[in-house]
Amino acid sequence: MAQIPVTVLTGYLGAGKTTLLNRILSEPHGKKYAVIVNEYGEEGIDGALVVGADEEVFEMNNGCICCTVRGDLIRVISGLMKRAGSFDGILVETTGLADPGPVAQTFFADEDIAAKAKIDSIVAVVDAKHLPLRLKDSKEAEEQIAFADIILLNKTDLVGADELADIERAIRKINSFAKIVRTVKCAAPLDEILGRGSFDINEILKHEPDFLKPETEHSHDHHHHEHGDHCSHDCGHDHHHHGHKHDHEHGHEHGHHHRNEIHDSEISSLSLVGDQPLDMAKFESWMSDLRANKGQDLLRYKGILNIAGQDRRVAIQGVHMMMDGGNLTPWQAGEARRSRLVFIGRHLDEQALRDGFARCAA
């Protein structure tokens, strides 16, 4: 059975989530959506099955402190699945203060949910006018940008061109890989937002043909798409050292990053590219250690890998400690085989990540 696509809408209060939601629901796409909202009845949403759910985050009882999931989503989506066939997709509207991590992890960690639903994209709606302030006074705004596949930069009519450019730079500091869509009143074409398959392993190269091109060739707003469709059980096994090294990493990170005039972010993006084929065992061992030791700070990551002795591209993606991977299409004759791994995380130790990645060469 096909998994039902779930679009997660994040964004600060007033950024325009409800506007986007109403826009999605009112356009003549012929699709029926179930909508999970946090505050039921705050504003009318016509013609959709609307379900209220109070955010309930809980820790999976596997000793891993970053394995947090949303119990309310498990409950509501399980219920919605019983009436499967009566709608084409699920939209989850989160609160302005919601952490997207547990939302994303719910779709990895709960087997019943993972079997029947998968995240299509995490969409962050950002208010261009107020983002600088939000980034200064809340960590949530930053996290929402970090987790996003698509960033709807809304209310662009309220700021000047220079200001807008600064804001985009601030967003890029946090998340270099998301697709940024500039809008007024969330008026973006829906195919830029829905049906992107951002977590679909088979879609990664379709939406992101340039993923393996060298950095300089990337267009400024190139897409960021992830893939993978089943739960990784690694989370329960690899967490033994978790948390021990975390504290040591504080305090000496900012030097790696250029200071940004809008926001001096704890969260940043890093892209690692290598032309040497990788040794699968070394790579797996490195990633396993990284997830165990830094999983809480790794918000999202993904990669397409050139593994020694393999004719197919290997893809991985993850959220915190939960990683998922698989084989993609074969490398083409004459194509430059290359690996690229991108991280979005808190206190990323760029040098350590570069060194670790370099040591995975076969």
Added chain:
Amino acid sequence: MTNAIHRRWTFDTPVLSLAVNRNGDWVAAAMADGSARLFDAQDAAAEPKALHLHDGISLCLRPDADVHAFLSSGDDSKTVIIDPVPGTATVIADRKNAWIDHVAGAVDGKHRAFSAGKKLTVLDDAGQEKFTTTLPSSAGGLVFSPNGKRLAVSHYNGVSLYWMNAKDATPAKLEWKGSHLDVIWTPDGKALLTSLQENALHGWQLSDNKEMRMQGYAAKVRSMAFSARGKYLVTSGAEQIICWPFSGGGPWGKPPLTLGGTDNRLVTQVAPHPKDDMIAAGYNDGMVVLAPLDGRMEIMIAPPVSAANAPVTGLVWNRDGDALYAATESGTVMLFTIESVRKAVVQS
């Protein structure tokens, strides 16, 4: 083997769950289109009655406090009593805009309870609200004790226990970290167990809070029941039927009895025979077996189905244990009788 199925009904909508009333003479099926079917469990020749149940779906279908009736709670905010003899559904509570996740009726006929997320409501025997309280987190399940005097509600990090005759609604707490789903009392009311999000069970003996942990399941345990005379706690969630021994000092330090094959399928429903040492089990591929607790070979009474929507979603015996009803996600209800099974076994 010839067909052990006495009758089969096919509906054009999935069957979500089955329940048998306390009298054991009617079986109700909750359908994915919001309707219900009522089967006369004393008359194998009768056709089921159809009735409208919810403007949405039933999230929980249970025997009612009244021995004749059923309770259903839905995503249409309603809690409903189903009376099978006239074939009616009567709304007893409506919580606007809320999903009523769970419902339960007390054996002594005096109380009913339902929950919507964190809101727990208990009704008295006149249908009046006895109390509504806010749980620490959304209820995973609720069930009255075997004598009807206590209500157990599972939620995150444990279980809350409410005395029905208490003046206030202050619960006793049983704590264990994690998300607790279904909850079940031992037939003597001395212990209770929950199924956990992490494919395990946890239990508490009430006299001394001595705890039980049962692990090793492949999936969440979404069906559990005690076998006749409370000998075993029979559970779904694994390739085999997992039966934890509860006679002779309890389950501590004892391995479970495992019944049935290990053929890459999962048990989704269990139904111990009400009188005999026999377990009926349904699997995620539609197979139904009867497995004797003495370890004799199980008997397949419905074969596996190749379709993906085959999981057995409901499995109940009638009062005397001479009729077994099985329902599937693909919309079938099967009736097995002692005669149809015996005939099939003899002929094979």
